[in-house]
Amino acid sequence: MRLHRNLCFAVIDGLTLIFNEGKYADKVIQQLLKRDKRWGSRDRAFVAETTYDIVRWKRLYAEIADVKEPFDRDNLWRMFAVWATLKGIKLPDWKYFEGTPLRKIKGRFDELSKIRKFKESIPDWMDEIGKKELGDAIWTKEIAALNEQADVILRVNTLKTTKEKLQEVLFDSDIETEFLNGYPNALKLTERANVFATEAFKKGWFEVQDASSQLVAEFLNVEPGMRVVDTCAGAGGKTLHIASLMENKGQIIALDIYGNKLNELKRRAKRNGAHNIENRVIESTKVIKKLYDKADRVLIDAPCSGLGVLRRNPDAKWKLQPDFIEKIKTTQQDILQQYSRMVKVGGQLVYATCSVLPSENQEQVTAFLKSEAGVNFELLKDKKILVHKKGFDGFYMALLERKA
């Protein structure tokens, strides 16, 4: 591979914004990709993937390059040189790479690869939490899997098309996909491609949604005609899936504390042809109380650490803080206590997170079932998805039924 100066500059500019100005990697990359209209798909892939790679391996590369935060541009070029060297890419004779100690880089890499927190490039606290909650052997495998690049998975919108038809249409646009056993509406791209530019996407025939995430709406056992409350709907990834499973029949009430996220859901629902979703911003507890005992199904796709989706959000390694995880656990239990009251007798509730930590998952459900609010509920089943076992995002989901 030959390095192109303007693409490498884009990467360094992006890293400055992400590391030094606290900007989100996905937003920064979106902006970078708009920089030069002449860039082809390979150029764009280089900018996006290299930036994500260096974000993902920040701690390891900084250690090898012997640089400390806040990084100046020189420091970032040194980290870039580490990235290229470890990838076996020949460094051009640009001034930024003068004196790069190639052999020392490889030696330091071998040394640091013996220590998990450096090898996997994670903060000390994260390594400790992972080890404490999952045990040393499982955490070692899980964090390694969380550092791999995620596949692109689509969820077919069955309100508009079928999996077979979508596969055919994408094939005609040179995008090859395959079915995934056990995931009825999923198509996996065999090679990365900009699916958002396709006509099929614009017509609402699919959404990009990881395979594990696609299991959540399935877990809720919805049927056409039901009243379903999606309590933490956000921009509606799962709401839209629920709408397609309900064939647009019945009522979906999508709640969130952020109106802007629900506005995005409204836009997506229109594209998806989903007509039975009503958005309500949770401005006070009144919104929740009005729905007590009213829902056939309630989904709590709870706010969480996101430790199961680090493959997609590698900068979360550096943005997450242990005290945030402690706070979010309190929120998760509060939400379970309050929102479970919307389930009517005989109705069902799914509690889900995209975390792999038992303290955010099964331990929350156990605590809920032991509490006053939970005594009338029974756990029907739960699923713990680890990335190293399934190859898809880390998720947890529990199905509970209200008995009385």
Ligand SMILES: C[S@@+](CC[C@H](N)C(=O)[O-])C[C@H]1O[C@@H](n2cnc3c(N)ncnc32)[C@H](O)[C@@H]1O
């Ligand atoms: C895991 S995300 C939801 C993702 C979304 N369900 C999807 O599938 O795209 C959690 C959501 O919970 C929302 N949230 C945080 N605290 C909340 C609360 N107390 N009540 C309701 N929603 C809350 C956040 O704004 C966020 O959108």
